[in-house]
Amino acid sequence: MLHREPPLRMKYLDEYRDAAKARQFADALQRVTTRPWRIMEICGGQTHAIVKFGIDELLPSGITLIHGPGCPVCVTPLELIDKAIEIASRPEVIFCSFGDMLRVPGSHQDLLSVKASGGDVRMVYSPLDAVKLARENPARQVVFFAVGFETTAPANAMAVFQARQQGLTNFSLLVSHVLVPPAMEAILSSPTNQVQGFLAAGHVCTVMGCAEYEPLARKYRVPIVVTGFEPLDILQGIYLCVAQLETGRAEVENPYARAVRPEGNRLAQQLMKEVFRVIPRKWRGIGEIPQSGFALSEAYRDFDAEQRFGVAGYTAEESPDCLSGLVLQGLKKPHECSAFGTKCTPEHPLGATMVSSEGACAAYYRYRRRTPVEAQRKRE
Ligand code: SF4
Numbered sequence: 001m002l003h004r005e006p007p008l009r010m011k012y013l014d015e016y017r018d019a020a021k022a023r024q025f026a027d028a029l030q031r032v033t034t035r036p037w038r039i040m041e042i043c044g045g046q047t048h049a050i051v052k053f054g055i056d057e058l059l060p061s062g063i064t065l066i067h068g069p070g071c072p073v074c075v076t077p078l079e080l081i082d083k084a085i086e087i088a089s090r091p092e093v094i095f096c097s098f099g100d101m102l103r104v105p106g107s108h109q110d111l112l113s114v115k116a117s118g119g120d121v122r123m124v125y126s127p128l129d130a131v132k133l134a135r136e137n138p139a140r141q142v143v144f145f146a147v148g149f150e151t152t153a154p155a156n157a158m159a160v161f162q163a164r165q166q167g168l169t170n171f172s173l174l175v176s177h178v179l180v181p182p183a184m185e186a187i188l189s190s191p192t193n194q195v196q197g198f199l200a201a202g203h204v205c206t207v208m209g210c211a212e213y214e215p216l217a218r219k220y221r222v223p224i225v226v227t228g229f230e231p232l233d234i235l236q237g238i239y240l241c242v243a244q245l246e247t248g249r250a251e252v253e254n255p256y257a258r259a260v261r262p263e264g265n266r267l268a269q270q271l272m273k274e275v276f277r278v279i280p281r282k283w284r285g286i287g288e289i290p291q292s293g294f295a296l297s298e299a300y301r302d303f304d305a306e307q308r309f310g311v312a313g314y315t316a317e318e319s320p321d322c323l324s325g326l327v328l329q330g331l332k333k334p335h336e337c338s339a340f341g342t343k344c345t346p347e348h349p350l351g352a353t354m355v356s357s358e359g360a361c362a363a364y365y366r367y368r369r370r371t372p373v374e375a376q377r378k379r380e
Helices: 013-017 019-032 044-053 078-088 111-116 127-136 153-165 180-189 202-208 211-220 231-246 266-275 298-303 324-328 360-366 373-379
Strands: 037-043 063-070 093-097 120-123 141-148 171-178 197-201 224-227 276-283 287-296
Touching: 013 019, 013 231, 019 231, 037 044, 037 180, 037 202, 037 231, 044 063, 044 197, 044 231, 044 360, 063 180, 063 231, 063 324, 078 093, 078 111, 078 141, 078 171, 093 111, 093 127, 111 120, 127 141, 127 153, 127 171, 141 153, 153 171, 153 266, 153 298, 171 276, 171 298, 180 197, 180 211, 180 287, 197 202, 197 231, 202 224, 202 266, 211 224, 224 231, 266 276, 266 298, 287 298, 324 360
Parallel strands: 037 063, 037 197, 093 120, 093 141, 141 171, 197 224
Antiparallel strands: 171 287, 276 287
């Protein structure tokens, strides 16, 4: 059996991609695995690493990895994209977003099409860039598309905090923030749930800490292992998860201690608490999950782009061809969708999971994963 700590006390990034050490983890997994287990990696970044490095092909045949809903672009509801497009089309607006939201299809077009038609849509690298734009363009309305999980929420909170401190009345946020633990609870409480253990998203825990996972582990008797993003991080997370399952334990473990403290980042948590309030949020392809997202708090409601531009009441219907809801819940793999690689490609995506750099469909397409992992194992 592998010791838990020493293999991952390393200095350089490429050490976390060491093939010999990966093989040791795979061998150790073979030794501890006595029956089939289904483990969900929450984060789309982990999904990409798994497919890119072929981690699932290294595992014992009984272990199935289920790709989770942790891709912020993928779970942003269609109507939010439509709202963004409506706001970005207005002549007085400079609409700012991270790059991967620009190509996500709304009901009829995407933000890049708005830009091509003359809309002032700008890709920024930080929400604070949008605050700077608001300061430099007092005659324009600057809107930032605040999308993401607990990882991006602190920077977005800081942007609106600074905008208020600077007295900017031409800055607002279009908020679509979602939270990981309520989504895990929705998966675990579903009658179709297949997940027996979780790899929690390490960067989310860097902000939020580990404590909020304890009640889930106890209530649903699931191991939850805080996991990083390099191949050895992921193999270690799977190994510890399987070790718990095999011995009947259901605990929160944090082998990603180089980035995650148990209490998380308290300053970031305080700022989020001041700027945001927790509300029910709709997840694209999944539906509404109670207490699963952020909206601006009462103190910051003047910075709410939905209110400022009167787009709060939008609704939209998903394409019937797209199974991304089932993919996001781990009930289907991307290659099981009949549109995968034919009607739906990264150049012409039908659903957000094919657009986003963290989407499962994009990962399967990019790394040429067109067949089930079981078939790939048989060929080796
Ligand atoms: S391949 Fe395209 S259509 Fe199919 S689930 Fe993925 S995003 Fe949707």
